[in-house]
Amino acid sequence: MxxxxxxxxxxxxxxxxxxxxxxxxxxxxxxxxxxxxxxxxxxxxxxxxxxxxxxxxxxxxxxxxxxxxxxxxxxxxxxxxxxxxxxxxxxxxxxxxxxxxxxxxxxxxxxxxxxxxxxxxxxxxxxxxxxxxxxxxxxxxxxxxxxxxxxxxxxxxxxxxxxxxxxxxxxxxxxxxxxxxxYGCPANVTAASGLDALVHAIECYTGKKANTVTDALALEAISLVSGSLRTAVADGSNEMARNHMSEAAMLGGIMIVNSGVTAVHALAYPLGARFHVPHGVANALLLPHVMEQNFCSDLDKFATIARTMGEETDGLSLREAAMKAIVAVKELSGDVGVPQRLRDIDVPQEALEDMAVATMDVTRLMSNNPKELSLDDVRAIWKAAW
Ligand SMILES: [Fe+2]
CATH class of the missing domain: 3.40.50.1970 (Rossmann fold)
Incomplete structure (x- = not known):
């Protein structure tokens, strides 16, 4: 409750x-x-x-x-x-x-x-x-x-x-x-949009406005995406995987209205606006680096994300279990072939400072982030993602 x-x-x-x-x-x-x-x-x-x-x-x-x-x-x-x-x-x-x-x-x-x-x-x-x-x-x-x-x-x-x-x-x-x-959606679009749905679930689950209802929806969506995205990308004709992904995306929308996304989307906005990086690619690339800043804000929730994504956490400390969530999202986005570094999508290093400043202006989303992020924290995220 x-x-x-x-x-x-x-x-x-x-x-x-x-x-x-x-x-x-x-x-x-x-x-x-x-x-x-x-x-x-x-x-x-x-x-x-x-x-x-x-x-x-x-x-x-x-x-x-x-x-x-x-x-x-x-x-x-x-x-x-x-x-x-x-x-x-x-x-x-x-x-x-x-x-x-x-x-x-x-x-x-x-x-x-x-x-x-x-x-x-x-x-x-x-x-x-x-x-x-x-x-x-x-x-x-x-x-x-x-x-x-x-x-x-x-x-x-x-x-x-x-x-x-x-x-x-x-x-x-x-x-x-x-x-x-x-069912006919190309693999690269399936991967990027599916990871956007995962980001929605993780951000709505860990954001400050999360509540009992959005938590339930988020864990279901995380389970659906982590169980089906690899299959939907590798074999687009797998109808069950496709159905699960559509359901996860729809749940994400309901969650966003009632909890809200956080720093990953706040960073993704300047990246999308300046370099026309598809929204899902931007989010997927930034997600693990934001999680590295955020996971200490609620070790229990991040450990639950790890378990929901199929990570084994028995015998681990709570902190270690929480960090497994970061491993899980990196592996999933790597497995579905989404770019992993900003330099790989031709974002120049010189652009990072401006984007860090622009991120801080996305107050609607930054205020929902579980950890209050300073400009230096945000700079560190951009640097790590580059
Ligand atoms: Fe999104």
Missing amino acids: SSKVYQLTMPKKIRFGVGALETLSGELSNLGTKTALVITDAGVNKAGLIEPIKEQLDKAEVTATVFTGAEPEPTLSKLDIIADEYRKKRFDILLGVGGGSSIDTAKGLSVLMTHGGRGVDYLGIDKVPGPCIPVIAIPTTAGTGSEATNIAIFGDTDRQLKLAIVSPYVFARLALVDPALT
Whole structure:
């Protein structure tokens, strides 16, 4: 039992499981949908994943426009351009189909197309004044959990930052999480997004806002990822492994709303904004180095992470057992082929100081870190990761 006051905020509706997509037409009809804008990216479109969605839209007699230009690591400037293009038309529903980038773009568009203005106007917490055009989130990767969160993340190119719109009005009206949509996801994307889901679980489990409910979800997600990610990457046709990864990602979204991520994401934001490192790769690379700073804050929890990831801790001291969690995450990210050092992804050493300073500005996440990190601590993390 938690000894602190905590609050639970839940997504509006999630339908999870193979076949969930087939319920889309009924949902659209129930919502009285006549027109829809589908937001996706070129890769998802090329993979043929929009076809079954179009069938559902046709079945519900919805007139749909498909936008395939969602960019990876979406920026505020691109969001504004897309909003300008589509705000003259009227859409009853926006469908975000893809990874977190497409879903976040759909969420951002729903705000701008309803309330006007620019993306920058809504950055921060509770800046969205009221309900927005409903979004249906349909993930085709297993990682970000954006389908279940009240958050949309965008890069600010000028300031080289990643910033968030956080509001109850950016929850998707419905998340349809059909793991079958991830069965064709390439191995490198499976690996990076799957490790993002692991980072969500570890950060939400160890963060200051963790509570009984998020702890339970986090341990389940850690178990799912550590048990299935290697298989999902090595053999993408393994449906059980894929299903487990989709479930872990979705649980991660629910956790993020109720506990929250910490320093790993705070470091990953400047790295993604400056060097366009995919979010999952950035997180995976930074995770063990942040854990090295954090593990002493709660040896019990870090030892539990180690055991949940299959590490043998019998006969070890609590400290040794906690450190096994770091070993476990390094081995998992190495096994699935994600880069291990910043120098391997062409990040120059001279960039570290600026990124350390920028990390300290991500106060929304740094304040949830289990250990209060000084600028020197953060510098040490960047140096170790380089
Ligand atoms: Fe993430």
